[in-house]
Amino acid sequence: MLPLNGGVLVTGATGFLGGLVVRRLLQSGHAPEQVRCLVRDPARAVASGLPAASLRCGDLADPAVGERLRAAVAGVATVLHLAGTLKGCRATDFDAVNADGTARLVAATIAAAPTAHFVHVSSLAAAGPSRDGATAAAAPARCQPVSLYGASKLQGELHVVGSPLAWTVLRPPVVYGPGDAATSLMFRQACAVLAAVPFTPRPLSVVHADDVVDAILAAAALRQPGVVLPLDGPERTDTHAFVRAMAAACGRRARLLPVPMPVAFAAAVVAEWFGRWRGDVGHFNRDKVREIRAIGWVADGAQARRVLQWAPRIGLQDGLAAVAQAAGRAPARH
Numbered sequence: 540m541l542p543l544n545g546g547v548l549v550t551g552a553t554g555f556l557g558g559l560v561v562r563r564l565l566q567s568g569h570a571p572e573q574v575r576c577l578v579r580d581p582a583r584a585v586a587s588g589l590p591a592a593s594l595r596c597g598d599l600a601d602p603a604v605g606e607r608l609r610a611a612v613a614g615v616a617t618v619l620h621l622a623g624t625l626k627g628c629r630a631t632d633f634d635a636v637n638a639d640g641t642a643r644l645v646a647a648t649i650a651a652a653p654t655a656h657f658v659h660v661s662s663l664a665a666a667g668p669s670r671d672g673a674t675a676a677a678a679p680a681r682c683q684p685v686s687l688y689g690a691s692k693l694q695g696e697l698h699v700v701g702s703p704l705a706w707t708v709l710r711p712p713v714v715y716g717p718g719d720a721a722t723s724l725m726f727r728q729a730c731a732v733l734a735a736v737p738f739t740p741r742p743l744s745v746v747h748a749d750d751v752v753d754a755i756l757a758a759a760a761l762r763q764p765g766v767v768l769p770l771d772g773p774e775r776t777d778t779h780a781f782v783r784a785m786a787a788a789c790g791r792r793a794r795l796l797p798v799p800m801p802v803a804f805a806a807a808v809v810a811e812w813f814g815r816w817r818g819d820v821g822h823f824n825r826d827k828v829r830e831i832r833a834i835g836w837v838a839d840g841a842q843a844r845r846v847l848q849w850a851p852r853i854g855l856q857d858g859l860a861a862v863a864q865a866a867g868r869a870p871a872r873h
Contacts, residue, residue: 599640790870
């Protein structure tokens with residue numbers, strides 16, 4: 540249970556993970572007034588199920604948001620920073636929230652809640668690729684991201700760890716779960732007539748969203764300062780096996796189409812052009828291909844298990860089956 544004195548501020552509350560965190564806090568007995576949610580669009584937030592009493596209006600990407608941020612964070616005991624931009628084509632697309640927005644939130648917390656514990660939910664992409672998880676917990680100054688997204692998340696980490704705040708940084712790998720747009724896209728791709736995959740399987744850590752929420756709340760409750768903690772699921776997979784497992788959860792057999800990286804980059808360019816034409820950048824773009832071609836994305840969750848007294852509890856088969864069931868994709872039972 541989080542300390543109730545002063546309450547908690549959650550950013551990214553209208554997103555997938557942030558929404559799960561807020562629901563868990565409310566279900567565990569926190570009053571809406573104690574769970575402050577920083578949102579850009581209050582009407583959308585209410586429509587998503589967030590209580591009006593929790594809402595604080597502010598946009599981390601707005602350079603003039605400082606006063607609103609200070610009012611939102613004033614006196615809280617805990618900041619759970621989950622807001623982030625996942626899609627973009629240029630560095631500025633990611634930096635506005637992931638780097639600069641984090642810097643604004645850190646500055647506001649220093650000014651208005653200097654004793655708050657700051658839990659920063661980053662990404663394994665900030666650490667850079669790994670086949671064995673050896674670099675997953677590297678200090679931010681030694682990380683080597685390969686994508687613009689990863690670089691922006693790393694810059695956010697540097698703003699946090701360079702501050703005088705008490706902080707904890709979490710680095711989840713691929714996160715999946717029911718109701719997540721990115722997970723739905725992966726399932727559609729896995730169940731397509733042909734599922735595009737890299738020529739060579741890349742090792743991969745994946746973790747269910749409910750397990751990530753457990754880790755976030757454990758970090759907030761234990762308030763262990765100054766640690767960077769990669770998260771991992773109970774089992775590892777690879778880029779080919781993961782696609783097969785998603786298809787199997789839907790009662791399908793994946794037909795894998797190994798794609799050379801030059802072809803993937805060309806397809807990403809087309810996808811970006813189409814996205815700009817529609818006015819909406821998709822999940823698949825050149826930045827995502829930079830991550831796909833990496834040697835692997837493996838996290839070592841041993842330190843998180845030790846420090847947070849946390850262990851992932853949802854196995855891949857059960858987790859994917861739950862996603863398929865929630866999306867109406869599970870095979871019919873006779």
